[in-house]
Amino acid sequence: MFVHLTREEEDALDEKHGQALSIAYKILLSIGKATNAERLIPVDWVHLSGVNYNTIGDAGVKFLTKNSEEMRFLVPTTINPMGYDSHKQNNLSNNFKRQQMEIVKAYEKMGSVPSFSCIPYELFQLPDRGHNVSFAESNAAVMANSVFGLHTNKESSLSALASAVTGKAPYSDLRIRSIRDPKIKIKIETELNTELDYGILGYFSGKSIKESCVSFGPEISNIDIYKTKSLAAALGTSGVCGMFSNKEINGNNVSFGKEEEKSVMDELNTTESGDVIALGSPQLGTHELELLSNMVDGKKFSKKCMIFCPRSLYEKASNSGIAQRLENAGGSLICDACTCLSPLLTHEEYDGVITNSVKAAHYLNKSSGVSVCLTDLRSIIRKYTR
Amino acid sequence: MSYSLRCKVIVGGKATGSILVTKQPINFLSSVDHLTGMITDKNHELCGEFVKDHVLVFPYAVGSSVGAYSIFALKSNGVSPSGIICTSRTDITTASGCAIANIPLLELCGDQDIPEIQNYNEAIVDGISGILQIKKV
Numbered sequence: 001m002f003v004h005l006t007r008e009e010e011d012a013l014d015e016k017h018g019q020a021l022s023i024a025y026k027i028l029l030s031i032g033k034a035t036n037a038e039r040l041i042p043v044d045w046v047h048l049s050g051v052n053y054n055t056i057g058d059a060g061v062k063f064l065t066k067n068s069e070e071m072r073f074l075v076p077t078t079i080n081p082m083g084y085d086s087h088k089q090n091n092l093s094n095n096f097k098r099q100q101m102e103i104v105k106a107y108e109k110m111g112s113v114p115s116f117s118c119i120p121y122e123l124f125q126l127p128d129r130g131h132n133v134s135f136a137e138s139n140a141a142v143m144a145n146s147v148f149g150l151h152t153n154k155e156s157s158l159s160a161l162a163s164a165v166t167g168k169a170p171y172s173d174l175r176i177r178s179i180r181d182p183k184i185k186i187k188i189e190t191e192l193n194t195e196l197d198y199g200i201l202g203y204f205s206g207k208s209i210k211e212s213c214v215s216f217g218p219e220i221s222n223i224d225i226y227k228t229k230s231l232a233a234a235l236g237t238s239g240v241c242g243m244f245s246n247k248e249i250n251g252n253n254v255s256f257g258k259e260e261e262k263s264v265m266d267e268l269n270t271t272e273s274g275d276v277i278a279l280g281s282p283q284l285g286t287h288e289l290e291l292l293s294n295m296v297d298g299k300k301f302s303k304k305c306m307i308f309c310p311r312s313l314y315e316k317a318s319n320s321g322i323a324q325r326l327e328n329a330g331g332s333l334i335c336d337a338c339t340c341l342s343p344l345l346t347h348e349e350y351d352g353v354i355t356n357s358v359k360a361a362h363y364l365n366k367s368s369g370v371s372v373c374l375t376d377l378r379s380i381i382r383k384y385t386r
Numbered sequence: 387m388s389y390s391l392r393c394k395v396i397v398g399g400k401a402t403g404s405i406l407v408t409k410q411p412i413n414f415l416s417s418v419d420h421l422t423g424m425i426t427d428k429n430h431e432l433c434g435e436f437v438k439d440h441v442l443v444f445p446y447a448v449g450s451s452v453g454a455y456s457i458f459a460l461k462s463n464g465v466s467p468s469g470i471i472c473t474s475r476t477d478i479t480t481a482s483g484c485a486i487a488n489i490p491l492l493e494l495c496g497d498q499d500i501p502e503i504q505n506y507n508e509a510i511v512d513g514i515s516g517i518l519q520i521k522k523v
Contacts, residue, residue, distance in 0.1 A: 033394065034480075035481075056459075157452045157455055158486060240448060267429075363450075366413070
């Protein structure tokens, strides 16, 4: 039950190399103990959460500002979305913008790549399969483990920060090969068609199991990136599970049928309609932007529509004409932010948000107090474009 | 009536407080108000309860990883639990949150008889020896 530290790591923990490094090791040690790690191992890439002022609040700003004086990132470190798109007009409070910029400055000072994206796996070259990374954004962690063969636990904003500063992570849980073999299977007993169906499956699964890895069987082997992201994001939101697999297993089964589907919808679908459409949690990638632009080509949204994507993909979409097609349809492309916990979507401003994202529905309902009309993308386009 | 339970120490330190116990996981980001420490998720059995100065006993935390800063925020705002006990497996969000907030955090060892904790109301958390003492007063 002891985490074996090297002499150098012990020294760092004992503040021999400064207080900030000691805090980083304290974080890693507490996690190492919690997860029965025997030692720390190197990681190649860190992706941080805890960038949006709405999520980390004043306490986070205080912690980061103070520690950014001393903390420096040892490995390439990308960061999650912040609260809003600073290139666009908004009516956010000056306090929000000021505090948000303090966070951005602190991360910049520590040496992060200003990615402001929750889909780093679509923006940067990935390390080879089998390499260790530290991803704190839960959808990115599930995608890294399940799709890209990278090894990461579902890190917390702090564990990832500590890994960025030390270049290390506790060797535990999903970093150990045997744990990456699923011991439990969700038996799919209903037809899954849309990205929303996959999101509902993910949300139910995360809620129902305590294991770190789950199998959905071979049925989910050939699903497209939109469905995969929807599944991964919802799975990462509702529980502790950080990986899915299509390996067939004998043994523990949990059924997922019509009734289970309905229980998730009953929980998250809290209004019949809404006054704004929000697409992108996780942020949309090139494939989804193109899909969406084809669906709305020549049409107009009948409601306000926010489309969240990374800035670098927005620029790509502008060069290829995809962005213009979306904007011509009345869509507003928002960069550096995401539906989840964005101050752009509040209950003061909106009675209900229409989205196809189960992850967004969870946070809108439970954190932002905004009602959600949870509908798949095709139905959204059918109902709300002319 | 008092009972001593062996625990694994995740974050050291000592704490006392009245027990606030649940068998449901907690989502620190979306279900606990950072300013008041009140549990706000209507689907949670502790909805409406305040975590302040309690020894909070729950299986593990769920939800977004930024929940770690939520624990730090609760502490900074003076409304945090005095100690935390995970009864199942300690998750990394709770561990790292407690590490920077300096909240003693223990995990109950599974290889012992554990009484129904809701029958007790006071707890002494010893994050040095790894003993959780629960009392009915």
